[in-house]
Amino acid sequence: MAMLEIQDIHTYYGNIHALKGISVEVERGEIVTIIGANGAGKSTLLKTASGLLRPRSGSIRLEGRELTRLPPHEVVREGIVQVPEGRRIFGRLTVLENLDMGAFTCSDRRRNAENLERVFALFPRLKERSRQVAGTLSGGEQQMLAMGRALMANPKILLMDEPSMGLAPVLVDGIFETIRRLNEAGTTILLVEQNARMALQIARRGYVLQSGAILFSDAAARLAENEIVRKAYLGEH
């Protein structure tokens, strides 16, 4: 049984049918990526999985537990934690306060202190800047903070929405490197990316999303070879 099972999800915005029966599975310890054009429904899928949007039908299960109707704050407690699109850090709070906010669901102080150490080990930059107002961090640092904040919530699975968005190429490499290290340290990751090339390099499997439906899915390496994917998402001819 897969760790996260999303089955035949239909999500609507009013009467816009944004997800048309999507099924995605993620095994424990995997990186799975979802690639697709703008407006394909990638963010909608992640928001549905984390409870921010309610699907009209279909089911979401984590380790066999039914989460479909849970409100978002309870989904977080179950272990699905999202790094939102565009980072969305708390710009007026300090780095430390942001991380603290991430640990909202966990009131075990020792656990939180350990998590903080882990985050600082992963992102030494955040430790240097822990008292800085988060809104003044650079884009790359903000992305680290968004990831760090999510890690503070003890995720079983991390949903990342376009972590490379708006970052310079050098920083993008760093971010993907971090994602891989996170995964090696045991975090399961569902990664949404526009940067299909990089995403398919670090992922084990991938899904191609088009107009709210899965076009096909396969091992990442094979997707990278696929004619259609190469043309449409890797910009090759």
Add this chain to the structure above:
Amino acid sequence: MNAESRERLPGLRLGLVSGACLVLLTLVGIVEAFSQREIVSGVLSMGEGLLFFTGLFIAYLAADRGLRRAGTGRALAAGLVCGLAAAALLALLVLLSKAVNLRQVLINASPAVFQMLVFQREELEVGLALLLAAGLLTGAAAAGLRLLPPVPRRAVTAGLVCVAGLGMLQDTVYPVLSSWGPVAGLADLVFEGLGLSPGGAVALFVLTAAGAAFWALQGAAVRGRIAGLSPGGRRGLRIGAFALLALVLAILPQALGLFLSEVLTIVGLYVLLGLGLNIVVGFAGLLDLGYVAFFAIGSYTVAILTSPELGFFSLSFWQALPFAVLFGVIAGVLLGIPVLKMRGDYLAIATLGFGEIIRILVLSDSLRPWLGGAQGIGKIPKAEIVGFEFGGPQEIYYLILAGCLLVGFISWRLRDSRLGRAWMAVREDEDVAQAMGINLVAAKLLAFATGAGFSALSGAIFATKIGSVYPHSFNVMISINILCVIIVGGIGSMPGVIVGAFALVGLPELLREFAEYRLLVYGAALVAMMLLRPEGLWPEATRRRELHEHEEQAGPTPDAPAAAAAGRP
């Protein structure tokens, strides 16, 4: 046009702004209303003082700009130009008033006020020359003040503020001081007629300036000494300070007399209301303009449950109080549910409507048998504890003080609690707050409910203080006033609420000439705040950070322990 050519004459632009302000003050009648009272008897009336200090302040800003841009000479020039330009606009106004009858459109443009502007001179030329000279002098004084080194500058400013303040408040301060036995003789020396005596003014100025200079020079040393005390010593000092504060708070109504106690109770009610609204607006970031509704619900609950006039119930105040708070909380939740999904402007409009609904309900004729209609409900009994009746303002003060302490303590604990953190996240970003595991519905409803409970509590106290409730006591202006109090004090900051209430509610009560111009003063105060101190008088840390980001980033904040260690010998 580049910036250089736009401001060829330094201080001109601010001078015109200053002149426009002064002309406006003159034409709305505030100057004349104020000239009945004096700051320094026979020397400076309050009307003249208003013009002088406004001009001085703006010329100071001009000099400050000049200094930053190009040094001493430019600062002096900017101050002079600014003062002169302002006076010139006033002079033009005087000339205009001679040429046409301004009174036909501007009813406050009385001949008396123009006579005052030309220093009561019969010959217009001489008067106008004096006016321009006064402008130049004001500008020179402002520039001089700006060019002083920091310590004397602070001393002079403190002295001026003290003299102006005490002079303006003569009619409240003098009666109080003269009732304090040994101090009475001193009061007679310092005050004279409707203001300060000239000698008293000089003495006050010197004393305050000296005090401020001492603190500026030695304050750091004193603070250092306190920081260097042993933990026990510091605790002792803190206990001593608390005891002193408690003692002062306890004897305040007796020391201040009836009138000032009444003012204190009004300020206190606004502090109570402000602390409640601060939870909703400041902590949780929900802009609630219908806040007066809960105040009304608290008042009417107490009125209905206690007044023999309606005759349904005749509970005592204390029996009715829990119901008042409970109904307030329930109403807070009921308002909260429909507006859960609304943000910003929409929320403000919806809550504004809610406030009006409550007022119109209590005003309605069909509910009159139960709610009293336009006549309201009277004969609300006073609160009583073991024979001590909270009758007059000097007693009600204690009731309100207790309320403020309670509410202040609760909001302080809430702010640092888990719930406080949830509110902060909701205020910063609702969607992300949810994704962090915060129950948005619960956090919002709890904010509305807590704020409403505090508001209802102050409403209950208000009802027994006044002895009767009328619908017109609960109009939307109350909500706006409370919002102004917390904005001016500093959104989200609890000491800010107290400072804001004293500034916006207390001062106008003391300067009754203000009453008519209250809204004008609120407006001006808000605009001035936004320009000069957008974070409020006593800001909360997060907002200060946001608005002064660049300053804070200039140097790394030293770690507290490291700094303390370095400060110790």
